[in-house]
Amino acid sequence: MNINFAQSILAVCMAAAVGMGFAASAGEAKLHKYSTTIEKERPQLNEETKRLISAWRRHPTEANLAALKKQVAANYDKVVERKKAKLEELKRTAKHASKVQEMQEIVDEMLQNREKRIEQSLRRFTDPRLKPGSRDRQEEYLPVIGAARNVSIARTPVTNEEYSEFLKATGRKPPQDWRNGAMPAGKARHPVVTVSYADAAAYCQWLSDKDQSAVYRLPTAEEWEFAAGHMPKDASFNCGENDGTTPVDAYAETLAACGAIDMWGNCREWTSTPTARGKTVMAVKGGSWKSRRTECRTEQKEEGREASVKADDVGFRVIRESKGRTGRQDERR
Structure with missing residues (x-):
């Protein structure tokens, strides 16, 4: 070397x-x-x-x-x-x-x-995928360093624009804040919110049905933490300053460990990990526009929402798990 x-x-x-x-x-x-x-x-x-x-x-x-x-x-x-x-x-x-x-x-x-x-x-x-420039890529899905080698995560949360395509294809009921079923004006690039855990899971299944080479799903809390890394001390993001969400690329200069953006603030993100409060109370990560800064920390624990809740500050981000080798990274050190 x-x-x-x-x-x-x-x-x-x-x-x-x-x-x-x-x-x-x-x-x-x-x-x-x-x-x-x-x-x-x-x-x-x-x-x-x-x-x-x-x-x-x-x-x-x-x-x-x-x-x-x-x-x-x-x-x-x-x-x-x-x-x-x-x-x-x-x-x-x-x-x-x-x-x-x-x-x-x-x-x-x-x-x-x-x-x-x-x-x-x-x-x-010790992850072999950790290479120079790995955080600077503009790809739609980025490797989650430290997780299984076939796991990558979406660069941004799912946007209203992307969710709209899902609704058109499936006929699923739109979020509650979409008046008359229409996407909020001027918010195409904002993260979709007021979606339940089941809504988010259905979106992932829709992606899986379209792409036979991979399984799409919600991240576990640990995968989300690996993707985010430690929250930068001087990071800028939508937290406690705006009365609602902002576009997912509004703070694109703030990069997570994997190179993803908008992982802190703006909207909390569903994970597939239940909290200690019950099997249907799922961990949400990253804080939101309503949060105190310390509540956005990657390491923040036991922040959960009942799976059926549709909140105006909870959205989601997608994991892409390519089919084939699925071994965990630490088993190949």
Whole structure:
């Protein structure tokens, strides 16, 4: 592996790593006005982590994998300690208890899911599809780094325009906010909302029926998290500032780990994962235009909706699972 290629790989890895942020756009960072828990510093992979990633990619042995995992765990624990320090600072200085609660929830989640987050980060680092430029592609479906190798995710949520084609083909009842069955004027490129879990699943089945080479479905919560990666600290997206949705490409400069757009804010997205609240309460991810910024975090847990609910801030994004090899990425390390 030459030096330039290794450096490019590492740059992509840094964007995908758990706990690592990347710039959403050039110029001054736009920090959300409703949260004081957004940190201004941008952690970077240290030289030892870079060395271990390169070592594993050159020689993917169990020993090199174990060494990389140990380093990833150490990095994660340092982030946790920094969050704990921020929590203690807020306890002393915050004017509102809600700010302390925000950070307490972040710390609790990081501690509770430590092993899972470390494993997710490791799976991203060791996925052979993680290549230079993988986040810059404009394809309709993008590989979900860390998930099964045949899994890709739509670059954007399903739009009103796309959903309209589904309705024309199937005769299914339109969303409640479509007056007289017509798409909302001027919102063709907005995400479709006020759709139930069953509506979203039916759309996926329609795509599957048209394409015999793949199965289309809703993502699991974990697949969605792999696709999104850590929410950039200075990202711009539709959250708490607009009275409704915006076009799915309105904040196209903000990229998820896989290169998808509009994964935070605008509309929550259905997943196929039930929450602890019951089998029919499905996890929704990414927050919406109604949310506080911290509620949009990729790691936000137990945000769910009853499957039958049709809310004005819940839409969906599609997974494409190509037929053929279906092995999980971590089984081929």
